[in-house]
Amino acid sequence: MRTENQKAWFFVLPVLALVAFNALVPMMTVVNYSVQETFGNNQFFWEGLGWFEQILRSDRFQAALGRQFLFTFMILLIEVPLGIIVALSMPRKGFWVPVCLVLMALPMLIPWNVVGSMWNIFTLPKIGLMGYFLNDVLGINYDMTQQPLSAWITVIVMDVWHWTSLVVLLCYAGLVSIPDAYYQAAKIDGASPWSVFRYIQLPKMKTVLTIAVLLRFMDSFNIYTEPFVLTGGGPGNSTTLLSIDLVKIALGQFDLGPAAAMSLIYFAITLLVSWVFYTLMTKDDAQ
Amino acid sequence: MKKRSLIPILYIAFLMLPIYWLVAMSFKTTNEILSGFSLFPQTFTLENYITIFTDPTWYWGYINSIIYVTINTVLSVCVALPAAYAFSRYRFLGDKQLFFWLLTNRMAPAAVFALPFFQLYSSIHLFDTYLAVALAHTLFNVPLAVWILEGFMRGIPKELDETAYVDGYSFPRFFVTIFLPNIKAGVGVAAFFCFMFSWVEMLLAKTLTAVEAKPIAAVMTRTASSAGYELGLLAAAGTLTIIPGAIVIWFVRNYIARGFAMGRV
Numbered sequence: 001m002r003t004e005n006q007k008a009w010f011f012v013l014p015v016l017a018l019v020a021f022n023a024l025v026p027m028m029t030v031v032n033y034s035v036q037e038t039f040g041n042n043q044f045f046w047e048g049l050g051w052f053e054q055i056l057r058s059d060r061f062q063a064a065l066g067r068q069f070l071f072t073f074m075i076l077l078i079e080v081p082l083g084i085i086v087a088l089s090m091p092r093k094g095f096w097v098p099v100c101l102v103l104m105a106l107p108m109l110i111p112w113n114v115v116g117s118m119w120n121i122f123t124l125p126k127i128g129l130m131g132y133f134l135n136d137v138l139g140i141n142y143d144m145t146q147q148p149l150s151a152w153i154t155v156i157v158m159d160v161w162h163w164t165s166l167v168v169l170l171c172y173a174g175l176v177s178i179p180d181a182y183y184q185a186a187k188i189d190g191a192s193p194w195s196v197f198r199y200i201q202l203p204k205m206k207t208v209l210t211i212a213v214l215l216r217f218m219d220s221f222n223i224y225t226e227p228f229v230l231t232g233g234g235p236g237n238s239t240t241l242l243s244i245d246l247v248k249i250a251l252g253q254f255d256l257g258p259a260a261a262m263s264l265i266y267f268a269i270t271l272l273v274s275w276v277f278y279t280l281m282t283k284d285d286a287q
Numbered sequence: 288m289k290k291r292s293l294i295p296i297l298y299i300a301f302l303m304l305p306i307y308w309l310v311a312m313s314f315k316t317t318n319e320i321l322s323g324f325s326l327f328p329q330t331f332t333l334e335n336y337i338t339i340f341t342d343p344t345w346y347w348g349y350i351n352s353i354i355y356v357t358i359n360t361v362l363s364v365c366v367a368l369p370a371a372y373a374f375s376r377y378r379f380l381g382d383k384q385l386f387f388w389l390l391t392n393r394m395a396p397a398a399v400f401a402l403p404f405f406q407l408y409s410s411i412h413l414f415d416t417y418l419a420v421a422l423a424h425t426l427f428n429v430p431l432a433v434w435i436l437e438g439f440m441r442g443i444p445k446e447l448d449e450t451a452y453v454d455g456y457s458f459p460r461f462f463v464t465i466f467l468p469n470i471k472a473g474v475g476v477a478a479f480f481c482f483m484f485s486w487v488e489m490l491l492a493k494t495l496t497a498v499e500a501k502p503i504a505a506v507m508t509r510t511a512s513s514a515g516y517e518l519g520l521l522a523a524a525g526t527l528t529i530i531p532g533a534i535v536i537w538f539v540r541n542y543i544a545r546g547f548a549m550g551r552v
Contacts, residue, residue, distance in 0.1 A: 002378045008378075008382075009373075009380075012373050015367060015370040016370075018362075018429060022426040023395070026407055086294055091292065101543050102543075106302065108483065109486065111487045113507065118525055119305060121521075127323070129308045130304075161301065218394045224398045243396050243398040244398075246398050246399065250401075251402070263398075267394070267399060270396070271391055282383075
């Protein structure tokens with residue numbers, strides 16, 4: 001059991017100082033911008049909550065937010081079940097285990113801009129492997145620089161390729177921690193594979209699955225580099241997710257006020273959803 | 288059993304396909320790439336790699352990236368160790384709130400922080416230094432390291448600490464000579480994760496550097512725009528960015544599954 005000790009704060013101090021420096025100062029800068037109007041020359045005028053109102057009402061923001069939720073929802077829908085299936089069918093011991101783990105983790109260690117370029121040259125029609133195969137072998141008209149649907153599919157497949165292994169590794173960690181005795185007991189009782197999954201494996205994976213969903217939610221909601229390099233948000237605005245739109249407003253048009261207001265709304269949404277996941281997770285921990 | 292192993296094989300094949308394509312491209316000449324489809328390089332060339340290894344702007348991109356990633360990893364793990372110890376052993380005022388606040392920094396989109404970070408690090412004259420990128424990356428790596436280490440430390444019984452104190456160990460000596468060896472795996476995994484997220488993050492790294500500490504990603508984008516469409520060169524540069532990750536992952540392969548579960552299984 002943990003003991004009460006206020007001096008523990010001293011242990012936390014270095015972390016606190018470092019993270020506070022990195023988080024609070026930039027955050028205050030953003031808050032500062034979000035309530036002011038500027039025409040350059042470092043002249044600022046009080047704007048109040050105007051930008052927030054304008055952003056929340058704008059069609060552009062709502063559309064980007066909608067695309068963002070659709071994207072996150074789709075990748076969770078694909079990655080979580082796929083990850084569970086792959087983890088269940090992986091070998092538990094032997095020579096192939098480390099090989100599988102290393103190969104599966106590889107996509108996660110590739111810099112994000114390289115992931116984008118890699119999928120770009122992979123999917124180019126006529127030149128890329130996937131583009132050539134779909135267009136010239138299967139005869140499907142596929143060009144992600146022209147068709148919004150193709151672009152969407154490519155962005156989602158890319159994310160599935162990039163991050164499903166995270167779910168696999170988490171679930172696998174949960175699965176290997178189940179003692180053999182559980183399976184033997186299930187065998188004696190004549191349990192079907194489904195009930196083994198439902199009553200032995202799934203409960204054991206609950207904690208790690210919550211972590212997986214939490215991490216995948218946070219990271220996919222913040223995704224920027226990969227889709228930006230792959231599609232640049234196009235064709236048109238079809239794959240302009242929240243982060244891409246934000247950078248367009250902040251650095252492209254240099255509208256600092258609206259961009260800052262949008263940042264805060266964006267952050268608040270991520271925070272709210274993550275908090276729900278986090279409470280669910282720590283409730284499990286406490287039990 | 289045989290039928291079951293088909294799923295991981297198919298899955299790994301799916302993972303390897305784009306990587307194969309990148310590697311194959313890197314051995315092709317740009318002319319061959321643009322002239323049409325070929326599954327294997329027809330005129331096998333090392334020209335792209337030679338360009339990278341002989342041009343300082345290219346290879347310094349890798350060295351710069353490795354330097355700031357290393358600084359970040361050491362820094363993150365060092366400050367996270369005592370904090371994780373405190374979270375795993377003691378209850379103190381506001382501990383739960385503090386822990387969640389730390390985690391919220393993992394949720395902040397890097398795009399939100401890009402511009403303020405630029406202004407902050409410019410104003411303290413750290414812009415375009417390794418330290419700037421390393422410090423900026425602690426924003427999301429320190430909370431993660433604390434989270435992972437706390438999970439691993441929680442698995443060490445408290446009796447270990449008490450026995451050591453009874454035996455007359457001071458806290459620093461106990462921590463270094465007894466406690467640390469017990470959570471070796473956790474430290475390795477935490478370091479691995481810090482390395483990984485610092486290595487793959489490019490938006491902040493690019494924003495905070497100009498010439499001196501420019502990461503490989505920035506070199507790659509510049510080449511893509513100035514020299515037309517040098518696809519072969521880009522593919523070779525991309526292939527080389529995979530190697531450090533692959534080396535690091537091989538060292539932690541036995542802990543990786545548990546590590547991804549943050550020590551919580």
